[in-house]
Amino acid sequence: MSGLYIHVPYCRSKCAYCDFYSVAARSLDADRYVDAIAAELAARIDSYPHPFSTVYIGGGTPSVLPAQALSRLIGLVAPKAVSDAEITIEVNPDDIDRPLADLLAGSGVNRVSMGVQSLVDTELRAISRRHDALSAIEAVSTLRRAGIDNISCDLIYGLPGQTPASFARSIDRLLEIGPPHISAYLLSYEPGTRLTRDLEAGRISRASDTEACNYYHQLCDALSAAGYIHYEISNFALPGMHSRHNSSYWDPDSAYLGLGPSAHSYDGICRRRANIASIGRYLSSPADAADPELTETLSESQLFDERLMLGLRTMAGVDTSTLPSSLSTPMLRRARKWIEAGDLHLRNSVLTIDPASWLITDSILADLFAD
Numbered sequence: 203m204s205g206l207y208i209h210v211p212y213c214r215s216k217c218a219y220c221d222f223y224s225v226a227a228r229s230l231d232a233d234r235y236v237d238a239i240a241a242e243l244a245a246r247i248d249s250y251p252h253p254f255s256t257v258y259i260g261g262g263t264p265s266v267l268p269a270q271a272l273s274r275l276i277g278l279v280a281p282k283a284v285s286d287a288e289i290t291i292e293v294n295p296d297d298i299d300r301p302l303a304d305l306l307a308g309s310g311v312n313r314v315s316m317g318v319q320s321l322v323d324t325e326l327r328a329i330s331r332r333h334d335a336l337s338a339i340e341a342v343s344t345l346r347r348a349g350i351d352n353i354s355c356d357l358i359y360g361l362p363g364q365t366p367a368s369f370a371r372s373i374d375r376l377l378e379i380g381p382p383h384i385s386a387y388l389l390s391y392e393p394g395t396r397l398t399r400d401l402e403a404g405r406i407s408r409a410s411d412t413e414a415c416n417y418y419h420q421l422c423d424a425l426s427a428a429g430y431i432h433y434e435i436s437n438f439a440l441p442g443m444h445s446r447h448n449s450s451y452w453d454p455d456s457a458y459l460g461l462g463p464s465a466h467s468y469d470g471i472c473r474r475r476a477n478i479a480s481i482g483r484y485l486s487s488p489a490d491a492a493d494p495e496l497t498e499t500l501s502e503s504q505l506f507d508e509r510l511m512l513g514l515r516t517m518a519g520v521d522t523s524t525l526p527s528s529l530s531t532p533m534l535r536r537a538r539k540w541i542e543a544g545d546l547h548l549r550n551s552v553l554t555i556d557p558a559s560w561l562i563t564d565s566i567l568a569d570l571f572a573d
Contacts (some may be wrong), residue, residue, distance in 0.1 A: 204251040209462030211263040221480040223464035224262040238488035245489035250459040256447035265297035276309040288446040296333040298341035303348035313352040321375040323444035328362040354383035359417035360409035382443035453510045503572040519554030
């Protein structure tokens with residue numbers, strides 16, 4: 203299995219919490235950018251297994267691309283995928299209208315990931331989102347009328363001004379829409395973002411650990427009751443609707459090719475690489491965009507730790523019989539106290555974290571890692 207990721211680093215405006223690499227859309231030269239992606243794809247595709255099982259166009263905000271450039275980009279990569287590939291694009295709700303929805307459906311896109319974040323307008327304004335709750339709801343309807351039913355919606359909990367009651371409102375309204383996939387993340391205060399500056403200046407307050415845990419369990423309980431499967435720490439899906447592309451990131455034997463500035467790649471064996479986080483340098487030399495400081499060959503112990511970290515994020519867990527015994531045997535001794543406490547389960551050599559303990563995954567992993 204092999205995936206293709208394309209990073210489109212343009213946004214109409216920067217969200218208050220975001221530290222992903224992106225630049226203002228006013229600097230967008232769409233044709234030149236698609237040319238650069240084509241050049242990097244041609245230079246690197248033979249190093250990765252293809253045709254690709256999944257394609258993911260992320261950002262930034264890919265939906266800010268003009269229709270002609272977006273159609274050309276999708277037309278460039280869709281033929282590199284298998285016939286039943288999952289082809290996903292990230293969108294902002296306020297970019298979705300019927301012409302764009304029809305373009306996506308007609309170009310082969312069969313899955314859309316939408317940054318809803320909240321369905322309470324005051325919370326959306328607090329984090330500088332451009333859309334309101336109604337436009338997000340309408341965007342889902344527009345995509346469905348165009349024939350795209352596989353829709354994933356993102357939520358954020360721990361937002362400024364959020365309460366259990368307001369979070370319940372977002373969850374309830376989202377369940378009324380019924381997207382087959384939901385991703386949910388605790389608000390992260392990253393260095394250099396406006397939200398972090400507001401936090402440091404005392405204009406807002408961070409959700410406490412107890413509040414964050416309560417929001418998480420509130421979400422898990424509501425989605426479980428609605429029939430969603432909690433298949434990864436932050437991801438929930440109706441049966442059969444998990445994200446195939448994201449799941450490949452959690453499978454250490456899956457390769458993925460990342461194109462565009464700041465995109466990451468993995469050969470499925472031991473080699474990782476990241477592109478430079480500079481649109482100017484990328485456009486000037488897309489075929490040679492690797493950042494040498496972020497290119498590495500993983501050692502046996504690093505690969506062992508990655509298998510634990512990635513596998514234990516998911517309900518599938520880690521089959522310890524596939525790990526080097528020189529590392530897995532002492533790891534299982536260290537795991538004993540977590541197993542006895544009920545935080546870890548070991549069944550037929552498969553190690554999993556109890557879903558109720560996923561919030562302490564970092565503490566568990568710190569005990570289990572080889573390095």
